[in-house]
Amino acid sequence: MKTPRPTTKPTTDRAALLPLLGEVFRAHGYEGASLALITEATGLGKGSLYHFFPGGKKQMAQEVLAEIDGWFETNIFAPLRDPADPRAAIEAMLAGVETYFRSGNRVCLVGVIALGHARDEFAAPVNDYFARWQDALAEALRRSGLSVAAARRRAEDAVLSIQGALVLARARDDAKIFPRALAELKVRLLA
């Protein structure tokens, strides 16, 4: 009887950690998210943090980005690639991002990193995230009747509008800008 609970939540706690880390990175950026702030947000000291993430802050950000990428892959990108009902998938995408970004109160971590100092270190996953978003959306648009070229242009416009709406919402401290932009985008995508 050395330990009362032999292996209780070893990787479970770790998984629960990533969303907390994500919010710290979102709120303060990659360089602004100091280990002190991360300790405050998670309640874990540096010892525990380095136990979970031997690679330090960089590994934390990489895993958070991978988790975000995975969420979008299953909840947004994959449905867009499903040939069943492309227009319904596009509507679901709009509804999904509105929820994910908390109607404009949450910022996109991938965009934050793209504009920050650590951009080069995360260039590959950042580019991949947006590339796959655009490709999946373009496929749905093409299936809904657009030409390949028009679908690609409109998908790029959609991804860029979502990012811009999040930037402007934060810059003007007015979250309502985001749902307004999504409504505008909806008529452009489904007209």
Add this chain to the structure above:
Amino acid sequence: MKTPRPTTKPTTDRAALLPLLGEVFRAHGYEGASLALITEATGLGKGSLYHFFPGGKKQMAQEVLAEIDGWFETNIFAPLRDPADPRAAIEAMLAGVETYFRSGNRVCLVGVIALGHARDEFAAPVNDYFARWQDALAEALRRSGLSVAAARRRAEDAVLSIQGALVLARARDDAKIFPRALAELKVRLLA
């Protein structure tokens, strides 16, 4: 004959300093722009920098933001408010921002700060910059025939699209996204 050149370029050099500082802030963000990087970019040691900007990094960023704001005020916002030819002013705005942002190779410092850790410290000038941009553009759109409400919505969409295009261009490391977005925007604004 104490000094050969009594007062040669005292404030002139200072004015020439701001664009250099702006590029450092753009490339590395506010927190990423260390005094070491600023020294490297300007060739001035800390002594000189603090001589010009006693308030340190914060004052540097404030003055850079003010200079950018001034440039947009005279070159973009004021022409938009001119009742003479609103459609020509909108076209001039599009051409002006394409040049200013180096066809997508330059990022918007105001947007970078809005997404960064220092957002709260510069909240007022950041909000003001985008608010005046939207107001000036909405006025031109209204004069070109739109209703007040439609002009406001379309102006917000335009400002947000420009920011999003800059984010996506950097994220995907593809500057051409920016001129493409401006072309798309042109038909939305002048259709």
Add this chain to the structure above:
DNA sequence: GTCTATAAAGCGATAGAC
């Protein structure tokens, strides 16, 4: 006006006790 030296604080990361 520009420099070097230095202060004081914060940073990421490591070591080792428990």
Add this chain to the structure above:
DNA sequence: GTCTATCGCTTTATAGAC
């Protein structure tokens, strides 16, 4: 697995020589 203590480095900012 979590903690504290600490290392080594970088940061912003100041002081003072020139």
